[in-house]
Amino acid sequence: MTESPKTATLTVHGDTYELPVHSPTAGPDVIDIRKLYGQAGVFTYDPGFTSTASCDSTITYIDGEKGELLHRGYPIDQLAEKSHFLEVCYLLLYGELPAAKDLETFETTITRHTMLHEQMQYFYRGFRRDAHPMAIMVGVVGAMSAFYHDSTDISDPRQREVASHRLIAKMPTIAAWAYKYHTGQPFVYPRNDLDYASNFLRMCFSVPAEDYEVNPILSRAMDRIFTLHADHEQNASTSTVRLASSSGANPFACIAAGIACLWGPAHGGANQACLEMLEEIGSVDRIPEYIARAKDKNDPFRLMGFGHRVYKNFDPRAKVMKQSADEVLDLLGIEDNPKLQVAKELEREALEDPYFTEKKLFPNVDFYSGIILEAMGFPTSMFTPIFALSRTVGWVSQWKEMIADPQNKIGRPRQLYLGETLRDYVDIENR
Numbered sequence: 001m002t003e004s005p006k007t008a009t010l011t012v013h014g015d016t017y018e019l020p021v022h023s024p025t026a027g028p029d030v031i032d033i034r035k036l037y038g039q040a041g042v043f044t045y046d047p048g049f050t051s052t053a054s055c056d057s058t059i060t061y062i063d064g065e066k067g068e069l070l071h072r073g074y075p076i077d078q079l080a081e082k083s084h085f086l087e088v089c090y091l092l093l094y095g096e097l098p099a100a101k102d103l104e105t106f107e108t109t110i111t112r113h114t115m116l117h118e119q120m121q122y123f124y125r126g127f128r129r130d131a132h133p134m135a136i137m138v139g140v141v142g143a144m145s146a147f148y149h150d151s152t153d154i155s156d157p158r159q160r161e162v163a164s165h166r167l168i169a170k171m172p173t174i175a176a177w178a179y180k181y182h183t184g185q186p187f188v189y190p191r192n193d194l195d196y197a198s199n200f201l202r203m204c205f206s207v208p209a210e211d212y213e214v215n216p217i218l219s220r221a222m223d224r225i226f227t228l229h230a231d232h233e234q235n236a237s238t239s240t241v242r243l244a245s246s247s248g249a250n251p252f253a254c255i256a257a258g259i260a261c262l263w264g265p266a267h268g269g270a271n272q273a274c275l276e277m278l279e280e281i282g283s284v285d286r287i288p289e290y291i292a293r294a295k296d297k298n299d300p301f302r303l304m305g306f307g308h309r310v311y312k313n314f315d316p317r318a319k320v321m322k323q324s325a326d327e328v329l330d331l332l333g334i335e336d337n338p339k340l341q342v343a344k345e346l347e348r349e350a351l352e353d354p355y356f357t358e359k360k361l362f363p364n365v366d367f368y369s370g371i372i373l374e375a376m377g378f379p380t381s382m383f384t385p386i387f388a389l390s391r392t393v394g395w396v397s398q399w400k401e402m403i404a405d406p407q408n409k410i411g412r413p414r415q416l417y418l419g420e421t422l423r424d425y426v427d428i429e430n431r
Contacts, residue, residue: 012040026061026070043414055242055405059092059397060233067313071231072096080320085226086110086196089168092231092397113169114190114199116177117147124181133178133385134263140174141167142256152250154403163251164396171392172196175385176203182381197223200389205377217331218376221324225369228317229387231394232310237261237268241395242402243411251399258395259388268384271370274305275380278339278346278370287346295355305367306350307360314362321368325375332375343371 006021008031017040020032030053033044046052061070069076072091079088083097090098090106098106123143127136144166145152151163177187180203188203198214201222206212232238240261244254262268281290293301308315334340347363350356373383402408 010036010040012042015040024056027063037414043416045416049239049413054234054239054411055402056407057234057398057401058095059401060231060394062233062310064308064310064312067311067316069232069316076228076316077320080224080227080317083227084195085223085230088227088230089393092393093164093400109165110169110196111192113166114173114192116170116173120147121187124177124187127181129181129184131182133175133182133381134259134388136178136181137174137385137388138256138260138263140178141171141259142253144170144252145250148252152252154245154248154251160251160400160403164400167251167255167396168393171389172200173203175382175389176200178385179204179378179382182379195219195223197226201376204382215331217327221328221372222376224320224324225372225386226390228321228365228369229390231391231397235267236264237391238395238398241399245399245402246408246411248410251396254399255392255395258391262388262391263384268387270304270364270366271373271387272380272383274367274370275339275374275383277304278342281342281346283338284341284345287342287349291346291349291353303346303350303356303361305370306356306363308364311364313360315364317365318363318368321365321372322363325368325371328372328375334375337375340371340375343367 006023006029007018008021010017010019017036019036022030022032024030037043044052059072061073062068071079071088072095074091074097079091083091086107087098087103089110090103120140120143123140124136127139148163148166151159151166153159173190180187186208188206190199190203194202194214198219201214201219202212234242237258241254241258244257245251249257265273281287290301290303293299294303329340329344334344347367350361350363356362370380370383373386374380378386
């Protein structure tokens with residue numbers, strides 16, 4: 001990053017300071033305050049860091065007002081329509097879409113890394129049978145550093161590369177085995193003749209007693225879910241990965257930290273919350289009641305899966321996800337699933353209601369992904385693990401970018417201290 005000719009003037013206690021202003025290739029200008037404390041002796045105050053750029057990056061860009069999501073400059077809707085997940089993985093990792101030969105090599109590399117170390121089976125069996133799949137994933141991914149010692153040295157570019165490939169390749173196996181353990185079924189090993197999404201579906205739903213054929217419509221829908229969740233700029237879990245990696249922690253520990261952050265219901269649990277809302281509504285005839293509640297400012301009820309914190313217009317991922325949802329529901333039907341019946345009717349009524357359209361409360365990616373995963377037969381406890389599987393490539397790409405950044409330094413947020421000032425210790429008999 002070069003020195004900017006533009007500056008901002010800040011006056012503190014009568015003294016004036018000139019702060020550099022950097023202009024990005026897209027988005028608002030950024031005031032550089034790195035030297036502010038040294039010069040003026042003050043910090044800035046920004047709870048949640050919602051107005052603070054913690055890094056510079058070339059990976060993903062979001063314009064919430066326009067409803068725009070770009071990976072390396074490519075719109076997410078084009079990638080979801082024309083590409084597939086592993087090609088998007090290559091793009092995020094290396095900055096450009098691959099040539100045919102490069103993609104073939106990359107796909108082969110990922111496929112050859114999908115097996116887990118056999119001793120990791122015993123690690124799974126240390127969990128209680130009713131353990132949440134996310135609890136298992138946090139533990140297993142963190143434990144990878146105990147099994148793959150040859151890819152933990154972050155100072156070695158080759159080891160960083162191997163760790164990146166291993167995480168992307170093994171996460172479907174880790175997630176599928178968490179699901180199998182959760183349901184009490186035997187683990188299913190990956191197969192090298194299947195694509196990424198088909199392999200995951202087979203590892204989740206096949207059993208030794210019979211053959212399992214992956215439906216291409218379901219495989220494509222699964223691949224789109226992976227693609228549409230691959231990266232989302234500096235969100236909470238990505239920032240967690242970056243903060244953990246700033247200390248020099250090994251990549252498996254950093255990604256485990258990201259998974260733990262994603263587990264929070266305010267971050268990765270949105271599609272699960274959507275399904276729980278649909279279950280609460282219960283039947284199509286109760287939809288008007290809940291729409292009326294959503295409009296009532298004095299009622300705490302909110303329609304989950306409508307609108308988005310970042311996207312103030314529409315979620316660019318939702319259009320593609322809606323197409324997949326329609327294809328999956330046409331294939332599997334909704335006659336025997338009240339939640340899916342409610343979802344389809346709620347979507348129709350909300351899109352026709354001026355209250356929601358004027359406020360731009362359109363169905364978002366979580367609404368449709370929840371519908372798809374429910375229709376496929378996944379329990380809601382698996383929704384966030386699938387999100388973590390999808391987001392791994394984004395975390396890894398951001399981690400690699402940060403490690404290679406010469407400006408990288410350990411994260412150390414400051415605080416506005418409001419506690420007691422210096423006071424003397426009082427012996428217990430005098431308190």
